[in-house]
Amino acid sequence: MTENVLLFASSKGGVGKSTVALGLARALAAEGRRVLLADFDFCSPCLDLLCGVEDHVLYTVSDLAQEKCSVENALLRPYETQELYLLPAVQEDLLPANGVGRSMSSELNALLGSAVQKAAEQIQADFVLLDTGAGVSTGLEAAAAIARSAVIVAGHTPASIRAAGRSGQRLQTCGVTDVRLVINPFDVQGAGVKKSVRHSMLEIMDGTGLLLLGVVPYDYALTLEQEGHGAAGEAAPALRNIARRLLGQTIPLFSGLPKIRKRKRTLFR
Numbered sequence: 001m002t003e004n005v006l007l008f009a010s011s012k013g014g015v016g017k018s019t020v021a022l023g024l025a026r027a028l029a030a031e032g033r034r035v036l037l038a039d040f041d042f043c044s045p046c047l048d049l050l051c052g053v054e055d056h057v058l059y060t061v062s063d064l065a066q067e068k069c070s071v072e073n074a075l076l077r078p079y080e081t082q083e084l085y086l087l088p089a090v091q092e093d094l095l096p097a098n099g100v101g102r103s104m105s106s107e108l109n110a111l112l113g114s115a116v117q118k119a120a121e122q123i124q125a126d127f128v129l130l131d132t133g134a135g136v137s138t139g140l141e142a143a144a145a146i147a148r149s150a151v152i153v154a155g156h157t158p159a160s161i162r163a164a165g166r167s168g169q170r171l172q173t174c175g176v177t178d179v180r181l182v183i184n185p186f187d188v189q190g191a192g193v194k195k196s197v198r199h200s201m202l203e204i205m206d207g208t209g210l211l212l213l214g215v216v217p218y219d220y221a222l223t224l225e226q227e228g229h230g231a232a233g234e235a236a237p238a239l240r241n242i243a244r245r246l247l248g249q250t251i252p253l254f255s256g257l258p259k260i261r262k263r264k265r266t267l268f269r
């Protein structure tokens with residue numbers, strides 16, 4: 001399997017883990033890479049909805065792990081022109097029958113790992129992205145056993161900054177040592193004014209203690225796109241920048257975002 005296996009995490013809910021995971025999967029696919037995107041949020045899976053393929057989900061990562069279906073049956077290809085394959089999950093997939101929230105057995109983690117490996121090998125994935133849920137979830141535990149790197153998502157709120165720092169530390173103790181930060185959604189208007197009360201990029205980096213991989217601005221068009229209308233705005237070039245960094249390219253923080261670049265000085269306070 002490819003060495004490029006990344007999980008997306010934060011113990012704080014609603015910070016944009018799934019949005020960033022899907023956005024990066026699409027951006028990597030747009031760069032010509034073959035991407036496997038697996039939903040490891042077994043409490044509140046949503047990638048099928050965000051991709052608009054919820055009516056096509058017949059089998060899930062759980063079925064594949066239990067050998068109830070083939071890789072072909074389990075994978076969905078939401079965007080015709082892209083080599084992006086989704087391995088979906090459904091609500092309460094894989095939760096142990098004896099109680100929600102109990103830790104998954106290492107045996108189950110191994111089954112999930114081999115399911116992801118099988119799917120990744122079949123499509124010859126260049127990248128495998130694992131979207132995990134909030135909290136210390138069963139999916140996070142399973143993803144940490146597979147992934148080599150992690151992307152932690154945090155915004156301006158103190159709660160998301162604290163959660164990001166702790167999530168990073170927890171992952172490092174689980175052996176995922178390459179942990180990087182994506183600031184999302186970044187409030188350019190609010191953080192870029194004199195005497196701003198919002199946490200700056202530097203404060204967010206300092207508060208989380210994580211290395212910065214990229215910054216995704218708040219983008220109303222992105223939320224509409226997720227509801228099936230139109231296309232993302234400024235989030236799209238920001239996600240493309242992050243994808244290119246993952247491909248080893250050196251890309252300025254706000255490349256392709258001239259309006260934000262103009263305000264750079266105020267943003268780096």
Ligand SMILES: Nc1ncnc2c1ncn2[C@@H]1O[C@H](COP(=O)(O)OP(=O)(O)OP(=O)(O)O)[C@@H](O)[C@H]1O
Nearest residue numbers: 013014015016017018019133134185217218219223
């Ligand atoms: N850059 C952005 N600009 C505008 N809205 C965003 C941005 N990123 C995320 N959002 C919005 O924030 C909400 C939460 O995003 P998302 O579902 O990706 O978070 P999450 O961390 O995966 O949540 P959960 O913890 O439930 O898994 C969504 O409505 C999404 O549209």
Ligand SMILES: [Mg+2]
Nearest residue numbers: 017018041133
């Ligand atoms: Mg999510």
